[in-house]
Each structure stands twice: as C-alpha cells, then as structure tokens.
Amino acid sequence: MENVEEIRQFLIDSLRSHVPPLVVKKDNPQVFEVAGGIPAMQGKQKVDGFYFGSVVPKPKDSRLYFFPIYTHPEEFEFISPELRKCLKGKSCFHFKKLNEAMSTEIKQMIARGIDVYQKNELI
Template identity: 60%
Template sequence: MITDPKEIDQILRTIIKEHVGPLQIRKDEANVLEAAGTIPTMQGKQKVDGFYFASVMPKPKDVRLYFFPIYTDATVFKDIDPMLRKCLKGKSCFHIKKMDDDLKTHITKMIALGIKTYQDKELLTT
C-alpha cells in the first residue's frame, strides 16, 4: 500500500502519459500535470487546441485526479469500482490518499475508458 503523495503523483502521471498521442500534455510542472486532446474544438464558447481531459495535482495529504470524462459522460462511468468511487469528491475530482495494485488497475481502466469515450465522440484522435 502506497501512502506517500509523491509516489501516488508519479503513478497517476505515468498512467496519463501512457496515452500521449490521443492526448497532449499541456502542463507538466511540480504542482500540476494537465492533459487534453489534440483536435482543435470548441469547449464552451471558447476554441481550444484540444478538449480538456484530466489533471493530476499533488497536495500535502493526497493527490487530486480531476477526470473530466466522468463529468461529461457520467452514465459511461456509473459502474466504476466502489473502491474508486469512494475517492470521488464532487463530480469529477478523485482524492487519492492510498494506492494499491487494485486501485491502480481501476484508475488505469477508467482512464482508458475515458480515452475511448472521447475518441467515439471525435474529441480525441485514434
């Protein structure tokens, strides 16, 4: 069981960076990793260089995973694992305080499902 926020941060960053191609990394700084699509599109009333996908933000006691597909396509993610759902605070922010292999697997699958969902909506390249 991993409880060090720095280690959890690195695991989450690695999971997201595995999807560079359909995703681009907009920010990769100590306090935030931000990923978005690569297809220019409208997000709200603003044209952006890629639809926002996720962010990882380390905090002193946990790591926040902001995962936009769970907000935009909530029905697709209604059956996520209860262990992962327990970390969800609000509509799209996961507070990860502890990480084990099971949770890592569930997060990896959720991110992959988000990629597929956004590819199906033509917000990400295939």
C-alpha cells in the same frame, strides 16, 4: 502505495501512457495536465484541445481531475464503490493510498475515457 509522491507519479504515468492521442499541456511541480490534440468546442468556445485531466499534488493526497466522468457520467457507472469513495464533487478524485486493484481500475477508467472521447471526436 501510501506515499503521496509515489501516487502522484503513478497518476501522471497513467495519463502519460496515452500521449498521443493526448497532449501534455502543463508539466510542472504544481500540475500535470493533458488534453486532446485537435481543435474542439468546449462549452461555447473553441479550444486547441479538449481538456481531459490533470494531476495536482497536495500535502496530504494526490488529486486526479478526470473530465470524462463529468462530461459522460453514464460511461463510468461501473467504477467500484472503493474508487467512487475517492470522488469528491463531479470530477476530482482524492487519493491518500492506492492498492493494486484500485491502480488497475484507475488505468481502466482512463482508457475508457480515451475511448469515449475518441468516439465523440473530442481527442
């Protein structure tokens, strides 16, 4: 995949496949956001659902903000160097193109995030 819109839709579909336990918080052309569906502490405040991730389209790439890699980095040390190169900062992946191997790995990473958050009673 090299089309930014196609990548964006793949990322949204990958997150949406985990609804429930995730809940869609925002779904518009600027952002697709999912969070947990149970009240939880996020930092020092109680929230309706713990933030999990979002997809934000940009003119030259699609971005996946994936909070589990920020909150539990030790659980994602397995990601490939190819995927890790797309990680900018602590939790934001920038995708200009995706091959089948990376697409599979992204799905596995999201599923691992679900498992980690369920185990920690965040979603």
